[in-house]
Amino acid sequence: MTKTVNHWIGGKTVEGTSGKYGPVTDPATGAVTTQVALASKEEVDAAVAAAKAAYATWGTSSLAQRTTVLFRYRALLDAHRDDIAALITAEHGKVHSDALGEVARGLEIVELACGITTQLKGELSTQVSNRVDVSSIRQSLGVVAGITPFNFPAMVPMWMFPLAIACGNTFVLKPSEKDPSAANLLAELASEAGLPDGVLNVLHGDKIAVDGLLNHPDVAAVSFVGSTPIARYIHATASANGKRVQALGGAKNHMLVLPDADLDAAADAAVSAAYGSAGERCMAISAVVAVGAIGDELVAKIRERAEKITIGPGNDPASEMGPLITAAHRDKVASYVTGAAAQGAEVVLDGTGHTVEGFEDGHWIGLSLLDKVSTDSDAYKDEIFGPVLCVLRVETYEDGVALMNASPFGNGTAIFTRDGGAARRFQLEIEAGMVGVNVPIPVPVGYHSFGGWKDSLFGDHHIYGNDGVHFYTRGKVTTTRWPDPADAPAGVDLGFPR
Ligand code: NAD
Numbered sequence: 001m002t003k004t005v006n007h008w009i010g011g012k013t014v015e016g017t018s019g020k021y022g023p024v025t026d027p028a029t030g031a032v033t034t035q036v037a038l039a040s041k042e043e044v045d046a047a048v049a050a051a052k053a054a055y056a057t058w059g060t061s062s063l064a065q066r067t068t069v070l071f072r073y074r075a076l077l078d079a080h081r082d083d084i085a086a087l088i089t090a091e092h093g094k095v096h097s098d099a100l101g102e103v104a105r106g107l108e109i110v111e112l113a114c115g116i117t118t119q120l121k122g123e124l125s126t127q128v129s130n131r132v133d134v135s136s137i138r139q140s141l142g143v144v145a146g147i148t149p150f151n152f153p154a155m156v157p158m159w160m161f162p163l164a165i166a167c168g169n170t171f172v173l174k175p176s177e178k179d180p181s182a183a184n185l186l187a188e189l190a191s192e193a194g195l196p197d198g199v200l201n202v203l204h205g206d207k208i209a210v211d212g213l214l215n216h217p218d219v220a221a222v223s224f225v226g227s228t229p230i231a232r233y234i235h236a237t238a239s240a241n242g243k244r245v246q247a248l249g250g251a252k253n254h255m256l257v258l259p260d261a262d263l264d265a266a267a268d269a270a271v272s273a274a275y276g277s278a279g280e281r282c283m284a285i286s287a288v289v290a291v292g293a294i295g296d297e298l299v300a301k302i303r304e305r306a307e308k309i310t311i312g313p314g315n316d317p318a319s320e321m322g323p324l325i326t327a328a329h330r331d332k333v334a335s336y337v338t339g340a341a342a343q344g345a346e347v348v349l350d351g352t353g354h355t356v357e358g359f360e361d362g363h364w365i366g367l368s369l370l371d372k373v374s375t376d377s378d379a380y381k382d383e384i385f386g387p388v389l390c391v392l393r394v395e396t397y398e399d400g401v402a403l404m405n406a407s408p409f410g411n412g413t414a415i416f417t418r419d420g421g422a423a424r425r426f427q428l429e430i431e432a433g434m435v436g437v438n439v440p441i442p443v444p445v446g447y448h449s450f451g452g453w454k455d456s457l458f459g460d461h462h463i464y465g466n467d468g469v470h471f472y473t474r475g476k477v478t479t480t481r482w483p484d485p486a487d488a489p490a491g492v493d494l495g496f497p498r
Helices: 041-058 063-079 081-092 096-114 155-166 181-192 207-214 228-240 263-279 292-306 327-338 397-405 420-429 465-471
Strands: 003-005 007-009 012-014 021-026 031-037 123-129 132-140 143-147 170-174 200-202 219-225 244-248 253-257 285-291 346-349 368-371 388-394 412-416 434-437 473-481
Touching: 003 181, 007 041, 007 181, 021 081, 031 081, 041 143, 041 170, 041 200, 041 207, 063 081, 063 096, 063 155, 063 181, 081 096, 081 181, 096 155, 096 465, 143 155, 143 207, 155 170, 155 181, 155 219, 155 465, 170 207, 181 200, 207 219, 207 228, 219 228, 228 244, 253 263, 253 397, 263 285, 263 292, 263 388, 263 412, 285 292, 285 397, 292 346, 292 368, 292 388, 327 388, 388 397, 397 420, 412 420, 420 434, 465 473
Parallel strands: 003 031, 143 170, 143 219, 170 200, 219 244, 253 285, 253 412, 285 388, 368 388, 412 434
Antiparallel strands: 007 012, 007 200, 021 031, 123 132, 132 473, 346 368
């Protein structure tokens, strides 16, 4: 154990006082490298108090003050891309190039926040009645909390706090305890950029910290990204406490491949989207639905590509896929592959038992490909969150869409076809929040919002983009009359104004 990750509260490192720490592991070696402080309820109170005190001035700061800090922050993040990515790889395990991609997608939202001036302009209608004008403005909420998952330790926090603070809120971030270090570097760089103390706080912890935030009277809103059962819990608890809440959950993302698709392109896309980041992406493709007679050829092409993927430590430039986050998670993922044949699937590739020479204690698993998977098997029904791709076969486009729409999840989805009419129909008929047409992972750019349907999102706001600004602000409408001094007094009128 070489390092301790502490809280970042009020613009400085604050040592944990609960006496409780969680282990942080390097997934490539299996070694515990770090311990992370786990907050007590009193430490939650201290973080919220720091954010509340900072809101007194940040909430009324000028837009120019806020954007000056954000532009500086953008430059610092850009200069530290490699440092952030290295921390992600060391604790999450994903390969360095993938970690850099995560930082780039997070930076997009900081860039969006730099342009908050145009998004907060409000609306004005003049002369709606005689000498009456109406203006609509949006104002900040106060203290906002963000609770984030392990799989994007930098990007998902950056989906939240840059827009929240640009809108004038102050923020308490509760990152995943599995890979906590990147969040502290993000906060330290924000301080270096000139963000006043207490505007962005990082509170590490587990359920105690989360529950402390959900039940705290001074927390106005909660953004959550994580698994579906916890998203459901966060939404129910925060809503019951009168807070605004957006809770993004898990997924089972399907890719429909029509008989007219370019099968080489579809196979490339399926392999990239299923096995990238070892399948630990909420937008990973985990089910390919092959329509008509293309199944055998498509499976052969996916297999040929999957067999060539190099697995190894994320900091080795030769590695294309790294280890899984924990040994327990690796074993759970493996159990789906081991149990697949008994539930009727053909195991085309079995990645269980894979190991990497010199790194035998790492959380390794190879790529698995399951064909002819049935919709009532565990491998299909559950979000596996590992490098396991299920292929299902259907006769028609309609059968494929019906199968996909029967899934309780509705995060991302994709269609592969050369038929524009079919793609257009799919876009309208599919029950998911993000649709790709010949794009396997349709994560929206920063200025469009990200979010799923059904069990993939609880609450009605998607994250970042216009929905993000809307979530982190509340509306106020002012109706104004300035009578002309020459006018006679209007007199009393008890009638309903028309
Ligand atoms: P998780 O739900 O286990 O944890 C997410 C956060 O909730 C963490 O900060 C954790 O400390 C906290 N938490 C965990 N258990 C809790 C409990 N019982 N009470 C209160 N808080 C609790 O998720 P994870 O394993 O870190 O991340 C993977 C999951 O996140 C996958 O299901 C993935 O699909 C999902 N995810 C979704 C999106 C999206 O945009 N929809 C994006 C990324 C990840």
